Every structure is written in structure tokens, then in C-alpha cells.
Amino acid sequence: MSVSVFDLFKIGIGPSSSHTVGPMIAARQFACHLQAGAGLAAVHAITVELFGSLSATGVGHGTDKAVLLGLAGHEPDRIDPDQIEPAIAAIRASRTLCLLGERTVPFVEKDHLLFRRKSLPLHPNGLSFHAFDALGAEITQRDYYSVGGGFVIDAAGERVLNQAASAQADSAGHAQGLPHPFRTGAELLAQCQATGLSPAQVMASNEEHWRSAAEVRRQLMAIWRTMAGAVQRGCASTGHLPGPLQVRRRAAELHRNLKAQPEAALRDPLSMLDWVNLYAMAVNEENAAGGRVVTAPTNGAAGVIPAVLHYYVNFLPGADDDGIATFLLTAGAIGIIYKENASLSGAEVGCQGEVGVACSMAAGALAAVMGGTPEQIENAAEIGMEHNLGMTCDPVGGLVQIPCIERNAMGAIKAINAARMALRGDGQHVVSLDKVIKTMMQTGADMKVKYKETSRGGLAVNVVEC
Ligand code: SF4
Known part of the structure; x- marks a missing residue:
């Protein structure tokens, strides 16, 4: 690795x-x-x-x-x-x-x-x-x-x-001598079982091979601040996104509405979904406008992980910087397995490789900060991909706007549900993360080219451009 x-x-x-x-x-x-x-x-x-x-x-x-x-x-x-x-x-x-x-x-x-x-x-x-x-x-x-x-x-x-x-x-000798190398989900679990470390601790230990613990922490917090900055700018920016579709930016208005909603609305147990949708849409509107975002693991899918991380920070008790670091390290560990064994490219495997992977990373990361075992974390990541299998990439007008912006919101919500589902189990499950990654790659290979970031199929040809 x-x-x-x-x-x-x-x-x-x-x-x-x-x-x-x-x-x-x-x-x-x-x-x-x-x-x-x-x-x-x-x-x-x-x-x-x-x-x-x-x-x-x-x-x-x-x-x-x-x-x-x-x-x-x-x-x-x-x-x-x-x-x-x-x-x-x-x-x-x-x-x-x-x-x-x-x-x-x-x-x-x-x-x-x-x-x-x-x-x-x-x-x-x-x-x-x-x-x-x-x-x-x-x-x-x-x-x-x-x-x-x-x-x-x-x-x-x-x-x-x-x-x-x-x-x-x-300066670091990039690939040599990691203390806990892994390429697959099974190898990551084996590292956890052999050492008693969590996936985040395995990752942290490997990262410290390249840079000091303080530097790892500093860079993780810089990633978090950039994600939070993208949410803030997205919530403050109005007008239309670049391009002929003239897609209206919605995050700022949604943010205003959510802040102004009456007390009674807060008793709706699902009102948090509105906020998760907001976080994701804010980031992806910022991305579509060419603004500053964190590739996570792609730009088209840049809203999923910040949205779920904001959910952790704003809605779960006890959230702190240690939890943010754990979240990002766990998500990174899962993302590495996809990078090593499959693809993060919509042009190669469709949106499975973008929003699908981001959903899987976020699901595992959320399970981690909610106290999941390594097995539950792996299970959450697997669920996060299993229900994105086959998802095509068909951006309307060749722009990273429709379906991308809403798709990130859907991916974030799916990740939260995947984490919760995994945490209600004991980590034992039939389909392993490695098997679902292999399936994702095979499905992507079988997918027609017109559904892989060419804008020659799907929504891209069924929506008339203005
Ligand atoms: S639809 Fe295509 S361009 Fe849009 S987020 Fe998914 S993979 Fe990226």
C-alpha cells in the first residue's frame, strides 16, 4: 500500500x-x-x-x-x-x-x-x-x-x-516499510485483529511512517477546515451555477429556511435529513462553481464525506477533534482499498466509483466514530457500496451539476443508514467489502461507455438543455 x-x-x-x-x-x-x-x-x-x-x-x-x-x-x-x-x-x-x-x-x-x-x-x-x-x-x-x-x-x-x-x-520514501501494510479489506481486518488497533489507528500508524503525528493531525484538521469552509461558502452563495443549464444554487435558501423554521419542526425526528442534504448540496454547488473543495475521493463526490462528518459534529453527542481525525483516517483506510483494487473514476466504472465509494468511506467512518468494531466498520463500508452497485455517470450537459449535486445528498443519507444498519449487527455478514469492490469493478467494466462520463446516455440525453 x-x-x-x-x-x-x-x-x-x-x-x-x-x-x-x-x-x-x-x-x-x-x-x-x-x-x-x-x-x-x-x-x-x-x-x-x-x-x-x-x-x-x-x-x-x-x-x-x-x-x-x-x-x-x-x-x-x-x-x-x-x-x-x-x-x-x-x-x-x-x-x-x-x-x-x-x-x-x-x-x-x-x-x-x-x-x-x-x-x-x-x-x-x-x-x-x-x-x-x-x-x-x-x-x-x-x-x-x-x-x-x-x-x-x-x-x-x-x-x-x-x-x-x-x-x-x-522526503519520506513513499512506499517503503509501512508498519501495517494492507491492500484489501481482509488485510485491514487482519491488521486490526493482530494488533488490537482500530482501522483509524492502523492508518495513523502508517501515516506516521511518512510524517510526524503532529503533522498528521495538522493536515487532517486542515482537511476538515477546508470541508467546513466549503459548506459555509455554499450556504452563503446565491445565483446560478456556471453553464447553459442555469441551475439555481439552492443551499443558501435551504439554509435560511432551516434556520428560520419554527420550534415544532425540530420535533420532526427526520429534520436532520434536511441538514445533511444541505451540507452535501452546499459543497457540491461550491464544487460546480469551481470553488475550493476537498477531493473526497473525487470532486464530483466531494459532498458526501463532509455532509456525514458535519452530521457527526452537529448531531451526535461527544463529537470532538479526535473523532474528526478518526473519521477521516477510517474513511481514508477504506478509500485506499478501492484505489488499490478498483477505480475512483466515473469514466471507468460510472458513479459507483465516485458517489458509491464516497458513500462506502463515509459509512465506515461514521460507524467508527459511533463506536463500531473493525468488523462493523467493514460491514458498514460494504453496505455503503452494495446499494450503489450499477450506478451510472450521465451528467447533463457534461456539467458536474445534475444529477451530481443531489446525488451527493442521497449518498450521504445512504451512508448514515449503512452505518446504523451495521452497528445494529455484530459485524458478521455474507458479502465482504472485498467481494463488493470486485463486483463494482466488474459491473463498471460491463457498463456501456455511454453511461461512463461521456454525457451520451441516460439523463444527459433525456433532459433538454436550455
Ligand atoms: S454522475 Fe458522474 S460526474 Fe456526476 S458525481 Fe457521479 S460520477 Fe461524478
């Missing part, structure tokens, strides 16, 4: 981890490759090809802008979301792009950013970058794949890291 909880929870920008965050990292990596190789001074033109799902829904997901920003040297965890539109407007107005802020080359999107319907061999989300010299001869060419959740690999299948993650990996 070489994936850290901070690989799964990454502070970034919306609207998509695979179509925005990943391509930005890939584009910046290509510019750095040029800088380290022939040197930026030798470069007189760049072309970028987007393949498969990146071509089909890339514009709606902001891939075009992400590529320009990455070539210019920006990183998803550092760029100020408010600076994105001015930076893009400047590139478009000048018809030039400044590579890593050092070398200006002509860049006209219709000539230099090319959309290809076919896919590259390794994954549906492929990008190909080309650099040319003054005579128009190709200096170098590189392919990258944005494989979901902001993870990027090159043509050799090697992982490409952004600057911050790269520095961490270099």
Missing part, C-alpha cells in the same frame, strides 16, 4: 478531480518536463490533445481551463479560485500562454487544444502533449492519464505527483 490518506483527501478546486485537478497536474508536469529537458527557450508552440471522456465532457468539467492553468504553472491546491477566470481571460485575450510563467508561446484554443473522440490505451481520460521548435519540428511528446480522484499516471503507468505531494514523497 503506497497511498496516503492525504492522497485521497486533497485540497483542490472544482468541478472535477479527473477532468480538472488531474489535467492541471498533468499539464504542469509536461511544462516541468520541458523545462528540465530541452529547456523552455527551445519551445515555440504547444499542442494538447484531449481523448475519450476528457474530450466528451471536458469543456463542461473545466478541462480546457485546467490545462491552460497547468501549463502556466498553477497547481490545484494552491491556485486562488478567484484568480482562475481572470487568468483564463488574459490567455484568451492575448492568444498566448506563458509556460511556467517563463516562456511565452502562441496559444489559440481552436488550433492548439484538440478534442479527440477515441481513447488512449490505458484509460478513458487521456491527454497527449506536444512541444515544437521554431521550425515546427516536434521536440517532445508525452501522454498522461487522469485516472480518477486527481490521480495522474504517465504512459508507463507511473504515478505523477503535484509539487507538494512530490516533495512529501521524496
